Structures are given as C-alpha cells and as structure tokens.
Amino acid sequence: MRSLSTLPKAELHLHIEGTLEPELILELATRNHITLPYATLAQLRAQYEFTDLQSFLNLYYENMAVLVTEDDFADMTRAYLTRAREAGVRHAEIMFDPQAHLARGVSLATSVNGIAGALASSESDFGISTVLIAAFLRDESQDSALSVLADLLEMKAPIIGIGLDSAEVGNPPSKFVKLFENARAAGLRLVAHAGEEGPPSYVWDTLDLLGAERIDHGIRSVEDSLLVKRLAREQVPLTVCPLSNVRLRAVDSLAAHPLPQMLASGLNVCLNSDDPAYFGGYAEQNFEVVATEFAFDTDTLERLAANSITSSFATVERKAQLLGELAAWREQAS
Ligand SMILES: Nc1ncnc2[nH]cnc12
Numbered sequence: 389m390r391s392l393s394t395l396p397k398a399e400l401h402l403h404i405e406g407t408l409e410p411e412l413i414l415e416l417a418t419r420n421h422i423t424l425p426y427a428t429l430a431q432l433r434a435q436y437e438f439t440d441l442q443s444f445l446n447l448y449y450e451n452m453a454v455l456v457t458e459d460d461f462a463d464m465t466r467a468y469l470t471r472a473r474e475a476g477v478r479h480a481e482i483m484f485d486p487q488a489h490l491a492r493g494v495s496l497a498t499s500v501n502g503i504a505g506a507l508a509s510s511e512s513d514f515g516i517s518t519v520l521i522a523a524f525l526r527d528e529s530q531d532s533a534l535s536v537l538a539d540l541l542e543m544k545a546p547i548i549g550i551g552l553d554s555a556e557v558g559n560p561p562s563k564f565v566k567l568f569e570n571a572r573a574a575g576l577r578l579v580a581h582a583g584e585e586g587p588p589s590y591v592w593d594t595l596d597l598l599g600a601e602r603i604d605h606g607i608r609s610v611e612d613s614l615l616v617k618r619l620a621r622e623q624v625p626l627t628v629c630p631l632s633n634v635r636l637r638a639v640d641s642l643a644a645h646p647l648p649q650m651l652a653s654g655l656n657v658c659l660n661s662d663d664p665a666y667f668g669g670y671a672e673q674n675f676e677v678v679a680t681e682f683a684f685d686t687d688t689l690e691r692l693a694a695n696s697i698t699s700s701f702a703t704v705e706r707k708a709q710l711l712g713e714l715a716a717w718r719e720q721a722s
C-alpha cells in the first residue's frame with residue numbers, strides 16, 4: 389500500500405501533552421531536575437500498558453510533571469509539529485489541559501505562551517496551519533473550569549475554542565452547561581469528548597445541553613440507532629481515534645472497531661491520533677492500520693481526509709487549498 393503520510397489531512401483531536409515521547413520526558417526531567425518514578429527509558433516504556441482510560445490518564449498526568457517552563461511547552465509543541473509534518477498533517481487543532489498544569493503550580497501564562505509561541509510560526513516553519521483549544525477536565529468542578537476560562541479570556545489567550553476531556557464516566561455533560569454557555573458567549577468554538585467510554589446519552593447531551601459542534605471519539609454512538617440517524621442527518625463531525633480506542637480497550641480489537649459501521653451509516657468521521665506518544669502511532673499510522681484492517685479503497689481514504697478538512701476550524705481559504713491538495717493526491721493515486 390502507498391504510504392498514507394502523503395495523504396493531505398487535518399488532525400482535529402490531539403492532546404499536545406499526549407505527544408510527549410518517552411525520550412523527551414526524560415530529557416525534560418533532567419533539564420528541570422525532576423525525579424520521576426522511572427529512571428530509564430525501558431522503565432518508563434514498561435508503563436505503557438493500559439487497561440482503560442483512567443489507567444492511561446494516571447501516567448499522562450504524572451509525566452506532565454516535566455513541563456515547567458515556556459521553553460518546555462514550546463519544545464514539546466515543535467516536536468509534535470516536526471512529526472506531524474512527516475505524517476502529512478497540513479492543519480492541526482491542538483488541545484491542551486491548562487488545569488492540569490495549574491494544579492502543579494505552572495501558570496496559565498507559561499503553558500499558553502509556550503504552546504502558542506511555537507504555534508505562531510507553525511505555517512512558515514512546518515507548513516501546518518494550527519489553532520489552539522483549551523480543554524477542561526471533566527473530573528474537576530465546573531467552578532474551576534469557569535475560573536480558568538475567565539482567566540484565559542482576560543489574558544486574551546489565542547484560543548479558538550474549548551474542549552472537555554479526562555475521565556468521562558460519572559462526569560456527564562450536564563455538569564458543564566454554564567461553561568459552554570460562557571464560552572459560546574465569548575465567541576469560542578465548542579468541542580467535547582463524548583461516547584469514548586461513556587454511554588450514547590452523553591453524546592445526546594453533549595449536543596443538546598452543551599451545543600458542541602464536534603464530538604471527540606463518539607464511537608459508542610453506534611449503540612443507539614436514533615442517535616446514529618441524527619448524527620448522520622446533521623453531519624456532526626466525529627473525531628475518531630482508532631489506535632487510542634484499541635490501546636485504552638474502548639474496543640476489544642481493531643477488527644471490532646465500529647469505524648466501518650460508522651462510515652456505512654453516513655457519519656461524518658475523520659481519523660486522529662489523540663495521544664500519539666502513548667498509543668503507538670501518529671496520524672498516518674491511524675490511517676494505515678484501518679486501511680489495512682478494513683481494506684479501505686482510495687475513495688474511503690479520500691473521504692476520511694476530506695472530512696477532517698471540512699470539519700476543521702480552518703479558514704475558508706485554507707480549507708479550499710487543502711481540498712485542492714487532496715484532489716491532487718487523488719489524481720496521483722489513480
Ligand atoms: N483519550 C482521552 N480521553 C479523555 N481525556 C483525554 N485526555 C487525553 N487523552 C484523552
């Protein structure tokens with residue numbers, strides 16, 4: 389099969405802290421004199437066996453301890469952009485978790501300025517247009533989220549929107565109605581994780597109570613045929629992350645992933661890497677594993693890439709440019 393790193397694509401579901409590779413974690417730990425529970429790469433790598441979302445989140449939050457200065461955040465971001473360019477990512481919508489850094493005593497200015505500083509030149513340095521999304525931790529209170537959102541607005545942080553992530557089950561969308569109201573009133577775009585481990589009712593409520601424009605994951609939607617009909621009718625974008633779902637055991641195996649069923653139902657799905665340093669693959673690898681597993685033809689791969697572009701928050705001009713690149717890729721493919 390032709391390498392799918394040449395397929396022009398947008399990545400819409402990416403946690404920048406989930407791009408911290410083990411090598412960079414240890415390098416930053418040394419630089420910042422942080423003692424992690426793991427002294428060697430082998431010891432750290434041995435932790436990357438997950439049984440569910442929470443088992444991953446525990447390691448993901450623990451490893452963030454190495455992010456201390458603006459330079460650390462900028463280096464992490466540039467490392468992702470370097471790898472994303474190789475993956476054929478032409479536009480990236482990058483989430484970060486400000487509350488996780490605040491809880492460790494790292495200021496909003498440090499995380500925002502470090503990441504946004506690197507993103508400011510992403511197009512000239514890497515050929516990748518980017519936007520930044522502040523994701524709120526659903527296992528924290530809404531009051532905490534409201535206060536951080538107010539601070540982000542006050543400091544005029546260059547964010548295009550907000551997201552909702554972390555432990556889903558037991559933290560339903562209804563907990564964050566006011567947060568999404570405030571973000572909407574501030575002119576921000578709205579996305580949220582739903583239906584990763586949580587039930588289809590969380591997807592309904594993410595649409596109806598929070599007014600989210602995109603659903604991150606959404607794979608459990610297939611359990612509810614009425615919901616599938618609605619998602620198809622409204623063409624709600626679903627940012628699916630196959631390798632993540634396998635590694636966090638949201639599905640029993642790649643073969644059991646509902647992606648083919650979602651495509652057959654006419655859903656607006658695209659492929660993403662979520663936390664690629666933890667789940668064994670970047671954007672092109674997520675395309676390659678499903679292309680192989682499900683024997684997808686060129687039309688299907690093109691559709692997945694087109695969905696990522698049209699569902700993005702890129703400008704109309706940028707979308708047109710990237711769809712043009714995709715058409716050129718198609719020409720070469722045939
Ligand atoms: N896959 C995921 N689900 C929920 N929260 C996350 N934070 C980082 N990755 C996540």
Ligand SMILES: [Zn+2]
Nearest residue numbers: 403553604662
């Ligand atoms: Zn995610």
